[in-house]
Amino acid sequence: MSRSGSLERLRAANSRAVTALLGTEGPMSRADLARASGLSRTTVSSLVAHLIDSGHVTETTDRGRPHKGGSGRPPVLVALCAPAGSVAGVDLGHRHVRVAVADRAGTVLAEELAGLDVDGHGAGALDRAAALVRRQLDRAGLPHADLQAVGMCVPAPIDRRSARISTGIMPGWHQMLPAEELGRRLGVPVHADNDANLGALAELGHGVARGTSDLVYLKVASGVGAGIVLGGRLHRGTSGLAGELGHVQVGEDGQVCRCGNRGCLETVVAAPRLLRLLAPAYDEELSAERVLELDLTGDAGVRRVLGDAGRTVGRALADLCNSLxxxxxxxxxxxGTAPSLVAGVRDAIDRYAQPDTAAAVRVVPGALGDRAEVVGAVALAIARAAA
Structure with a gap:
């Protein structure tokens, strides 16, 4: 690739980072944008000038909240323009499809959740997702032709080089290009990422991590994965596989993992494994929701199992915290939001991370629950539509 082409790609990526920050944080000064993005002030000023010229952002003195700077002149801020059109977020879980449509400012106007075996039926899941997007546009009274971009969440890593789902986690998606396939069905650009990355993006912009620029989002569900944000931007790695914490080896002779290795973290602490471990001690069929209820009421067995799982997860997270x-x-x-599991993670980070690193990090449950991924998908669509 030519040097000019590389510079253009870098500039486009930096522009997306700036617009994503404005989309999640609201109006910001250039200095705040530089601090949150990790870019130099000179670079931010150049990007903002270009975005103003192209009509994507504007200058304002309105923060959208009271100014606390005294009686002096309010600072000049940069804000996203309110462009016409709409975006959509599609969350494909292993057993569900959730769709939300929103305006370009991020206000969700219609949303729907449908149960579906996504893993085994790739084409059918995409057909259903496209139909749900169209139905929610109709519910919100939005013209289909005004849809600008779609963000899509998939519950597996996506190889950035091939745009394919990179492992055998979802057998019905072999050799499929998820973003391209959904884009063909809807006739608009579709941008795909994995669930942990979009959960991180959502909590950064709309959840408990607002105002921070360096975070790790860990999703504990049917699998275990992490989304990493550094300098206010998602860190995906060379091939898009950064954050696969669930495949850190915790035992050489452990259970064979779906990735093909043995003793991966997710074979020990993923939700199905924990439910199987608890099942013999209870006279009812346990679900993740029921386990959360029992943890909140102080059930001794649940607290023990979740606490142990949290400490196992926290041991791996401690090494990641030392690095990042x-x-x-x-x-x-x-x-992941169970109080006993959160407490176990905190205990392990305090024990195994370097003391100053442990003292600097907050360990908190997410605020967005099972909507985190679709909120992140909407944020991804807004950022790409504005770039």
Whole structure:
């Protein structure tokens, strides 16, 4: 690739980072944008000038909240323009499809959740997702022709080089290009990412991590995965596989994992494994929701199992914290927000991370629950539509 082409790609990526920050944080000064994005002030000023010229952002003195700077002149801020059109977010879970349509400012106007075996029926899941997007546009009274972009969440890593789902986790998606396939059905650009990355983006912009620029979002559900944000931007790695914490080996002779290795973290702490471990002690069929209820009421068995799981997860997270020094670890997914699991993670980070690193990081449950991924998908669509 030519040097000019590389510079254009870098500039486009930096523009997306700036517009994503404005979309999630609201109006910001250039200095605040530089601090939150990790870019230099000179670079931010150049990007903002270009975005103003192209009509994507505007200058304002309105923060959207009271100014606390005294009686002096309010600072000049940069804000996203309110462009016409709409976006959609599509969350494909292993057993569900959730769709939300929103305006370009991020206000969700209609949303629907449908149960579906997504893993085994790739084409059928995409057909259903496209139909749900159209139905929600109709519900919100939005013209189909005004849809500008779609963000899509998939519950597996996506190889950035091939745009394919990179593992055998979803057998019905072999050799499929998820974003391209949904884009063909809807006739608009579709941008796909994995569930942990979009959960991180959602909690950064709309949840407990607002105002921070370095975080790890860990999703504990049917699998275990992490989304990493550094300098206010998602860190995906060379091939898009950064954050696969669930496949850190915790035992050489452990259970064979769906990735093909043995003893991966998710074979020990993923939700199905924990439910199987608890099942013999209870006279009812346990679900993740029921386990959360029992944890909140102080059930001794549940607290023990979730606490142990949290300490196992926290041991792996402690090493990651030593490497990245994040401000916050956010726990999400069907079991990730359980108080006993959160407490176990905190205990392990305090024990195994370097003391100053442990002291600097907050460990908190996510605020967005099972909507985190679709909120992140909407944010991804807004950022790409504005770039």
């Amino acid at each position: 020094n994040p401000a916050v670890v956010v726990l999400g997914g069907s079991l």
